[in-house]
Amino acid sequence: MTDLHIPETLDEACYLLSDLDDAQVYGGGTAIQILRKQGVLFTEDLVDIGRIPGLDVLEVTPLGVRVGAMVSIRRMETDPGVRQVVPLAALAYGRVASPRVRNTARVGGNIAHGDYRLDPPTALLALDATVETRSARGSRAIRVRDFFTDFQQTALEPDEMVTALVIPAQPLPGACRYVKMSSLRESDWPSASAAALVTEEGGRRRLELGLGALAPIPVHLSLDVTGLSPQAAGSAARDAAEPHLDPIPDIRGSSDYKLRLGRVAVYEAVTGACEELNHA
Numbered sequence: 001m002t003d004l005h006i007p008e009t010l011d012e013a014c015y016l017l018s019d020l021d022d023a024q025v026y027g028g029g030t031a032i033q034i035l036r037k038q039g040v041l042f043t044e045d046l047v048d049i050g051r052i053p054g055l056d057v058l059e060v061t062p063l064g065v066r067v068g069a070m071v072s073i074r075r076m077e078t079d080p081g082v083r084q085v086v087p088l089a090a091l092a093y094g095r096v097a098s099p100r101v102r103n104t105a106r107v108g109g110n111i112a113h114g115d116y117r118l119d120p121p122t123a124l125l126a127l128d129a130t131v132e133t134r135s136a137r138g139s140r141a142i143r144v145r146d147f148f149t150d151f152q153q154t155a156l157e158p159d160e161m162v163t164a165l166v167i168p169a170q171p172l173p174g175a176c177r178y179v180k181m182s183s184l185r186e187s188d189w190p191s192a193s194a195a196a197l198v199t200e201e202g203g204r205r206r207l208e209l210g211l212g213a214l215a216p217i218p219v220h221l222s223l224d225v226t227g228l229s230p231q232a233a234g235s236a237a238r239d240a241a242e243p244h245l246d247p248i249p250d251i252r253g254s255s256d257y258k259l260r261l262g263r264v265a266v267y268e269a270v271t272g273a274c275e276e277l278n279h280a
């Protein structure tokens with residue numbers, strides 16, 4: 001038997017998470033429902049945060065985006081402000097599973113799920129986004145670059161919940177590309193993914209790269225690609241990524257197969273973004 005708790009305030013939710021043994025936050029429920037059906041989720045208490053005011057607010061300013069934990073993934077894909085201010089994030093959120101999952105799954109549940117194959121964290125790493133959290137002990141801001149700590153592990157404490165993500169505006173001039181390679185069907189989890197953000201400042205060209213499904217946790221790399229052709233930048237990024245690639249074999253392919261996909265994903269994302277910036 002599972003008890004479903006439906007707090008009306010953030011304080012009430014934090015109290016429940018600290019007071020109950022092993023309680024879990026219920027966001028959109030897309031992952032929780034599957035884990036329950038598979039018999040691998042044993043918690044007796046779920047804390048549904050869907051009624052807490054403010055968690056479904058999406059704020060877009062020229063400085064960036066602040067997105068509440070209960071904003072849907074579909075909204076991140078389609079909101080005109082998100083597409084304008086952080087287009088790389090809109091691209092990656094738009095590639096999560098199917099429209100049906102994207103309509104139900106929430107931004108907070110997505111990142112808290114902690115899976116190494118998730119699409120959005122690749123873009124959030126490149127954009128240097130921050131996760132805001134709350135617990136009965138107070139609030140924290142954790143860079144996404146520090147959020148994924150080990151295989152299926154995040155920096156969240158058991159009594160802590162994600163309240164929002166803060167994504168700084170994509171610098172201009174700049175260009176981005178998200179490449180996702182799935183082995184089974186287009187809407188499936190990726191076997192390799194790469195989010196590339198290329199920007200220019202003071203005569204320097206910088207690349208921020210986020211990689212998914214290619215190692216036990218999402219990977220972030222920064223590279224100076226000043227003076228390089230798109231193809232040379234793509235090759236440099238592929239070489240820089242190589243020591244970080246350690247794909248996990250599963251029904252979607254062997255480690256070697258995913259490694260090959262990963263190299264192609266990195267090259268395509270980086271050359272595509274550089275070419276777009278050259279023509280901007």
Ligand SMILES: Cc1cc2nc3c(=O)[nH]c(=O)nc-3n(C[C@H](O)[C@H](O)[C@H](O)COP(=O)(O)OP(=O)(O)OC[C@H]3O[C@@H](n4cnc5c(N)ncnc54)[C@H](O)[C@@H]3O)c2cc1C
Pocket residue numbers: 024025026027028029030031032033034049069095096097098101104105106107108109110111112113117118119120156160161162163187188189190
């Ligand atoms: C068929 C299918 C295909 C999928 N394919 C992809 C894919 O291609 N790419 C991809 O990126 N993802 C994919 N996913 C995963 C999907 O992105 C996640 O299921 C979803 O984002 C989780 O969001 P949710 O709101 O439904 O979370 P929930 O299912 O509610 O929760 C997921 C986890 O996060 C915790 N949690 C939820 N909200 C919070 C919060 N605010 N604070 C702290 N912890 C919280 C829960 O306790 C649970 O541990 C797929 C899922 C399904 C079902």
